[in-house]
Amino acid sequence: MADWTKSFWMVVPPITGKVEAPKDGGIAVIGSGLSGASVAYWLLENGLDDVTILDFEQEKAATYRNCGHILYGTVESMMALTALHGEQVAREIWGYSIDICHEVRDTIKRLNMDADYRQDGYMVIAIDDVEDKEIKDSIELLHRNGFDSRYVPKAEVEAMGFKNVRGARYEPGSAHAHPVKFRNGLIQNALDRGARYFSGVKVSSVEEVGDFVEVKSQHGTHKFDAVVIAANAYSPLLSRFFAERKLVDPFKGQIITSKPLKHQFKVKYPHSFDHGYEYALISEDNRLMIGGWRNNTPGGEIGTYDVVPNPTVEKGLQDFVQHHYDIKEKIEWEFSWAGIMAASKTGFPFIGPTTSPRVYTCAGYTGHGFSWAHGSAKLLADIMMGNPIPAVAKYFNPKT
Ligand SMILES: Cc1cc2nc3c(=O)[nH]c(=O)nc-3n(C[C@H](O)[C@H](O)[C@H](O)COP(=O)(O)OP(=O)(O)OC[C@H]3O[C@@H](n4cnc5c(N)ncnc54)[C@H](O)[C@@H]3O)c2cc1C
Incomplete structure (x- = not known):
């Protein structure tokens, strides 16, 4: 297998920031x-012009290590979502998830971005009778709540x-889209509009002190008027608020x-199996990209920040x-890599x-971060700017 530090997507190099101490303010x-x-993109889009982006070991970010799916819904099926939260909440969340998927599409269009975006659907494939029934029940619920979906027989x-x-x-x-190209497009846009970007800044704490927020890193203490923690799974490592709660x-x-294949795939768009535990996509150059299988390991790969691939999962x-x-x-098989997600x-x-x-x-996407990260960031910018916000925002309050 190739160098595990690089995913297939990282053949397109992620843009990095200046490697120096950040400026305050x-x-x-x-x-x-x-x-x-x-x-950063949504804050600048709202007219703010004093934005600084900080990152550390950015090459480990899940953003460069995912499967490129931009999916309606959440990690739960409509059936599971309804069982967990009730039908009304499930309907609201499902509806919002569609809006935010379209937000990704609209941003790509607005910025005239080349991000290999294709809107050609998603297939959830059952591998046993229990899952087949859950799929049928989910379709019934989706139809009852006005959402499009169809059953495909075995x-x-x-x-x-x-x-x-x-x-x-x-x-x-x-x-689906190329996550590095999409992220690079946003960063480039932010830089073009004057954002400052510093890489290799290991933030160790974020605390409000008087009229400022003090951010501590290996470079010392930096003072900002406000701070957004957008470090997803890594947030508890730098924020007491996340760690304590x-x-x-x-x-x-x-x-x-895989390497590019001769095989003619009939399904090239995102698909998943076994309640989403395995998920796949066919790349633009006809490679099979498949992830998952962690549910078959002892402990389910939970609680780790280690991005070295597990050979048992590779074989699985x-x-x-x-x-x-x-x-x-x-x-x-040419590429093998791992990344860290955040279970909310x-x-x-x-x-x-x-x-x-x-x-x-703005964090905690439990596996579906492509659309949720971009949509959550828009919602956060609207909250910060005092813009109107959708009713569904009440489910995302970090203080509850
Ligand atoms: C294998 C895999 C497959 C996935 N497949 C999909 C998929 O197909 N579709 C989908 O929607 N989602 C998928 N996801 C989830 C999705 O990739 C993530 O939810 C999303 O990328 C989260 O983005 P983020 O920017 O919030 O976090 P990340 O991309 O993880 O970025 C975290 C950021 O925090 C910074 N950081 C961390 N620690 C510090 C520190 N101490 N100081 C300063 N900065 C710090 C890092 O530099 C980085 O920039 C997948 C994830 C993985 C791992």
């Missing part, structure tokens, strides 16, 4: 992944090139990617492909002010 955004880049799923499967749920509105738990996700993913994809040619205590992201009115956060 204005609003600091801690994190330069999809969240931090999006927060024979049709098999004809699309899968084996040992049951039926599936196809939903046409989801999309145990708002998020880190967990490790892992992906392998390769065997999963043999078992579920009808591919005749020999697959050579409430199942929803935390967007808004913390107990300190000058310290805000």
